[in-house]
Amino acid sequence: MRVVLAEDLALLRDGLIRLLQAHGMQVVEAVDNGPALLRALTTHRPDVAVVDVRLPPTFTDEGLRAALAAREQIPGLPILVLSQYVEQLYARELLSQGSGGIGYLLKDRVSDVAQFIEAIRRVATGGTAMDPEVxxxxxxxxxxxxxxxxxxxxxxxxxxxxxxxxxxxxxxxxxxxxxxxxxxxxxxxxxxxxxxxxxxxxxxxxxxxxxxxxxxxxx
Amino acid sequence: MTVPIDAAAAVGPPTAATAPPMVSSPPAPTPGLPTQFLWCWVLVLLIAPTALAVALLLAGAGSAIVWIGLPLWLIAVGYLRLLTRAYRSVAGRILGERFTADYLPMPSGNLFVRLRTAMVDPARWRDVAYAFFAVTLGASLSISALATFIIFPIGYWLSPLLLRLWAAATRAIIGPTGEAALHRRIGTLEEARTETLDHSAAELRRIERDLHDGAQAHLVALGMNLGMAEELMPRDPQAARALIADARESSRAALAELRSLVRGIHPPVLADRGLAGAVQALALAQPHPVEVDVQLPDRPPAPLESAMYFAIAEALTNSAKHACARGGWVWVRHEQATLTAMVGDDGVGGAQMVPGGGLAGVQRRMAAFDGTVTVSSPAGGPTIVTIGAPCASGGAGR
Missing domain, CATH: 3.40.50.2300 (Response regulator)
Structure with missing residues (x-):
């Protein structure tokens, strides 16, 4: 399974790469900002993208915006959004395209590795992974x-x-x-x-x- | 439900409430002719007592060389103060304003100390100047006003005109000065600053306590569990496994604590999307449906934006908690250099601003921005909370 990863904190990015590779996934590109993410998503067309909401350059919801923009171009592109906090507003925006292949999880969930990997696989096959908090x-x-x-x-x-x-x-x-x-x-x-x-x-x-x-x- | 914007529009922007408290006084209706006639009499009758004051002053000046002049002056200024109060009161009623005088506080010392204070008080000197005006031009004006009253029909318009002229002159001499207004403004600002400082100090203490009892404690537990697991690993892998699961739970709890703390300091969605998006997110989190109408040309300065967000959040929480609301609405505009938010609901009403309550806290925090909070909540509803603050322009360079 080919994965694009977007996470600006090196510590977490390396950890996630290791975690994904340990479960037989191939990280085709790991980026650390919004514009690079949009480019990586449209060029690689991965099986799934794991994206942090907050990314440079604005350090606001750059990741979410890039993900939504990529799905405008490639409908149904599976994207799992990770965040330190969940907002219903963002969940609604992600779901508004109505084609599935969307995940929105708290970063905390990564610590339950088995469930996290299962959520990635579910999103990659067009399923949904909504955080229990949402x-x-x-x-x-x-x-x-x-x-x-x-x-x-x-x-x-x-x-x-x-x-x-x-x-x-x-x-x-x-x-x-x-x-x-x-x-x-x-x-x-x-x-x-x-x-x-x-x-x-x-x-x-x-x-x-x-x-x-x-x-x-x-x- | 229908969009209740009409209700908001009917209430209108709270212009009077948002004006900074300079010379605040509710405008009175223009008095009727009989009342004005009465005042003409009062003014004419005041001429003789004022003449007495002038005589005292002159006598005091004449005998200042001999010591007797000094107590005479002191009596004169005290007496003048009473007289000018009466004049201010009449002039204020004619102009529909309320004048306040700003004398220096009179110390309780000996004759010289009190006299010196009176000598350096500009308000007292204006009283003296007014006494001379009152027995000359002021007297002619009030006598003319009384006299023309009897000449029908000129008296109908000339007499009130003369009265207003007299009142305007009075205001010019002993009315409120810009300096006095500034003093009051400084007082208001000092009060607001103290409250803001107290509030931020209390907030910092709360954050420190929350971190100490919450996230820090969880991280300590996490480290402990991992340490024990490390020790147990060779001997009892099963027990080590359970400890690691505990450690993971601690990390989850620490993150949850930090998340709620961050939300209380500065909600991430406010940073991401500004007031419009953040209010939308707030509305989504309410148990009752909330219509949102936010139109802002640009983002207000960050501190005001944040204060406004928490004010709206508090009002919405009140709607959900106390008003048993079935529906609500939020309306935010930035017009005429004022940022205004209205939060309404169709609940039971009867909301009040009680000291120490949530809305009083909102008012205290908005005071730092010269802001105001007004609550309209008749029993049976609807409730409308209006929060306004002067806001010249958007926050640049964020």
Missing amino acids: ISQLLVRHRDSSPVTSLTPRESEVLGYMAEGLSNAAIAAAMFVTEKAVGKHIGSIFGKLNLHPQDDTNRRVLAVLAFLDAGPHRP
């Missing part, structure tokens, strides 16, 4: 007067994992239940939220995220 922020808006309140605790848990982008198998593993049980929960959730059932995992994730993002008072 999901919990989204769920705040469904505290009251939303169909989400009618879910059982178990179903809420499944909804959270589903919104993060996990597959049925991964949800089953995380909750120590069978895939069949997960399937049943998902069917019930879609019924209660009045969403169309989707066979395709990626489309299902995006539908759930769009539902949560819209808030409880949808027109």
Whole structure:
């Protein structure tokens, strides 16, 4: 798997390169600023890009902007954005192109190596990897007067994992239940939220995220 | 829900509230003719007491060589102070303003000390000058005003005109001076500066405490766990593994602490996207839907931008926490050298600025920018919090 990496802090950049290489990924280019990232993404067209939000020269959301610009040119280019903090606003912008292959994780998650690598692979295959913190922020808006309140605790848990982008198998593993049980929960959730059932995992994730993002008072 | 911008527009920009507190006084309505007639009488009746004051002054000057003149003067200036207060009051009512006098505080010393203070006080000298005006030109003006009142119909317009002329002259001599206004301004600024310094010192202490109890403690635990794991590795790899997992948890907790701390100091999204983006992000994080309408030609200076962000955040938090709001809106503009934010909700209302409360804290912080915070929150709602601060131009070179 060919990866483009964008991280301006040398310490973290070297660590990430080592981590990715140890898991059989090939880092075709590691850059440390926004303009270089955009150029690397469009020339290499990697299988996936791992991008830090804050990059030189502006030290603001340069990485995010470069990623969005690259996806304008190459629709569906898989990008995993890492950040010291997560903002719903940025999650929404990343998801707005609606084609999947998007990840948005706190940098902390790198320390859980197995899950981090799994998230990269998921994004590379067109899936979604949303940080649990994004999901919990989204769920705040469904505290009251939303169909989400009618879910059982178990179903809420499944909804959270589903919104993060996990597959049925991964949800089953995380909750120590069978895939069949997960399937049943998902069917019930879609019924209660009045969403169309989707066979395709990626489309299902995006539908759930769009539902949560819209808030409880949808027109 | 509909975009409640009309509600914001109806309230209008809070111009009066954002003006710096120079000579602040609510304008009074112009008094009616009968009242003006009454004042003419008052002024005419004041002529004789004023003449007495002038006589005292002259007598004091004449007998200054012999010691008796000095106490006479002191009595005269004290008496003049009472007289000019009456004149100021009448002139203020005619002009619809409120004049305040700025005398130097009179020390409680012996005769000479008090006399010296009176001699160096410009306000006292203006009183003396006014006494001479009042018995000459002022007296003719007020007598004419009273006399013309009876001549119908000229009195209807001439008499009020003469009264205003008299009042304007009075203001010119014993009205508030630019210097006095400056003194008051300095007082306000000193107060605001002290509060700002206190506030930043308290903030630094809070940050130090948060770092000490939070991230630092977690990092210490992390180092400890790793050290123990290193020791245990050859003998008990299983236990070492558990310790390393603990260490990872500590690093996660330390990062979470640092993240929330950074958000409290300067939210990254504010640095990235300015006020417009940051308010949008704030709105997204609220449990109730919040409409955002922010139009800024450029970024305000960084300190004001940050203060405004935290003020809006506080108002939104209040909406969500106390108002049981089902919907809200934020409106921000930078017009006529004023940065104005309005935060509204359709909640239960009844919000008040209580000392030590969140909104009072916002007001204290905005005071450092000559800013104001006003709360309109009738019982039953809606609540509108208006935050305004003078802001000449955008922040350059960021």
